[in-house]
Amino acid sequence: MGWCLTRNESAMRAGARKHRLLLYLSAQKPAIAVNSPLAPATPLPRSSHGPAMRAPDAGVGIPHQVMHRLTPWLMLPAGRQLLLEDLVRGERLGRHLVRLLLVMGAGAALYGAALGAWHGGRQALYSAIKLPLVLVLTSALTLLFNWLLGTIAGLRLGFVHTAVLTVLALATAGLPLASLAPVAWFFTLALPPPSTDARLAHNLLYLLHTTQVGGCGLAGTAALWQLLRRLRPDALDARRLRTVFVAWLLTFALVGGEVAWSLRPFVGSVYEPTTFLRRDALDGNVYEFIVTDIVPYLLQRLGFIDPARDPGGN
Numbered sequence: 229m230g231w232c233l234t235r236n237e238s239a240m241r242a243g244a245r246k247h248r249l250l251l252y253l254s255a256q257k258p259a260i261a262v263n264s265p266l267a268p269a270t271p272l273p274r275s276s277h278g279p280a281m282r283a284p285d286a287g288v289g290i291p292h293q294v295m296h297r298l299t300p301w302l303m304l305p306a307g308r309q310l311l312l313e314d315l316v317r318g319e320r321l322g323r324h325l326v327r328l329l330l331v332m333g334a335g336a337a338l339y340g341a342a343l344g345a346w347h348g349g350r351q352a353l354y355s356a357i358k359l360p361l362v363l364v365l366t367s368a369l370t371l372l373f374n375w376l377l378g379t380i381a382g383l384r385l386g387f388v389h390t391a392v393l394t395v396l397a398l399a400t401a402g403l404p405l406a407s408l409a410p411v412a413w414f415f416t417l418a419l420p421p422p423s424t425d426a427r428l429a430h431n432l433l434y435l436l437h438t439t440q441v442g443g444c445g446l447a448g449t450a451a452l453w454q455l456l457r458r459l460r461p462d463a464l465d466a467r468r469l470r471t472v473f474v475a476w477l478l479t480f481a482l483v484g485g486e487v488a489w490s491l492r493p494f495v496g497s498v499y500e501p502t503t504f505l506r507r508d509a510l511d512g513n514v515y516e517f518i519v520t521d522i523v524p525y526l527l528q529r530l531g532f533i534d535p536a537r538d539p540g541g542n
Contacts, residue, residue, distance in 0.1 A: 347502050366483050371394050381472045405440070
């Protein structure tokens with residue numbers, strides 16, 4: 229009997245602790261700041277953020293302040309939820325921006341080291357410096373366009389809000405890039421050392437890195453799309469929101485590709501010595517290089533086209 233009472237008392241205490249935690253979490257549910265560009269024009273009841281904005285759900289399982297310290301920049305579901313809440317309220321945006329930049333830089337640096345590892349430690353160091361620089365410059369060069377387009381379309385995002393969303397997309401891409409760094413490194417170990425006879429290996433490695441970086445970029449824009457849908461005012465129809473998102477996506481691709489081309493080499497060249505920047509950094513573009521050099525050479529080696537004169541590798 230005493231054992232049963234002890235067990236019942238433990239269950240009751242656990243239930244009481246759970247009830248207190250739920251009360252605490254409900255008390256932490258944020259309201260939209262009056263001065264936020266996402267705030268509705270009229271006061272809203274506690275249970276809803278009104279028709280102008282989809283209400284974010286409260287965090288579950290971990291106190292609000294603890295989650296802000298641990299995971300608002302880790303792209304976990306709870307972290308994204310807290311980021312959404314702060315975007316709606318217009319709070320802690322500078323802190324989020326700094327943390328996202330750190331995540332973006334760290335992930336890109338890890339992958340950059342694997343990117344240049346084929347040509348040795350010096351090229352690996354150069355690429356570890358330049359790949360984060362590509363993402364930072366892409367964010368800076370696309371930010372103004374993203375904000376203007378969102379404003380014209382009626383997205384009701386402030387400049388700092390747009391900066392957070394822009395960096396969020398590239399920071400989200402940085403995480404899978406870091407996880408793919410070991411894959412790229414092991415693939416590099418399986419290749420012959422760089423030489424003029426290893427052009428096929430160079431082109432395969434170039435396509436591998438281009439595919440992985442492009443795929444991670446798409447993952448980042450998918451996270452951006454999820455937040456844009458939840459931040460969309462009801463006055464903005466879904467079709468116009470998709471148009472804004474596609475325009476942002478194309479801007480990322482075009483600007484990011486050109487910035488990366490200007491800061492090459494990353495993989496290194498089988499014809500040029502290891503260097504931080506190429507002398508012809510502003511000549512041509514990455515898409516032209518892939519279409520006129522990388523792909524034709526691979527097709528030639530596979531026997532689909534006749535041998536022809538083509539430029540050297542990057």
